[in-house]
Amino acid sequence: MARGGQTNEALELFRRAARFGGEFGRDAQVGIVDQLYAFEREQEAEAAQQVLRAELGSRPGGLPDLRIFEDMVEVLSESGRPGSALEWCQAAFDRTTGA
Numbered sequence: 456m457a458r459g460g461q462t463n464e465a466l467e468l469f470r471r472a473a474r475f476g477g478e479f480g481r482d483a484q485v486g487i488v489d490q491l492y493a494f495e496r497e498q499e500a501e502a503a504q505q506v507l508r509a510e511l512g513s514r515p516g517g518l519p520d521l522r523i524f525e526d527m528v529e530v531l532s533e534s535g536r537p538g539s540a541l542e543w544c545q546a547a548f549d550r551t552t553g554a
Contacts, residue, residue: 485527
């Protein structure tokens, strides 16, 4: 939908999917951040990142969530936010090493 120009509709679908929670909900949260940056709604995107980061932080460390960290790094890199991408990389590293 987003690629077809229906960005608001895509954002709403991501929000609905995020409410399901779990792995698919976290995937949807990454999609929300991506869409918000595409709309140049930086404050909302940063708030959505914080929510996702808090959710991931409340879970035990390890490998299962690394894909979400990788997806966020990609979104942030592509949207011109290398500093934030680096923070997510560091958080993923810390998570796997127990730091």
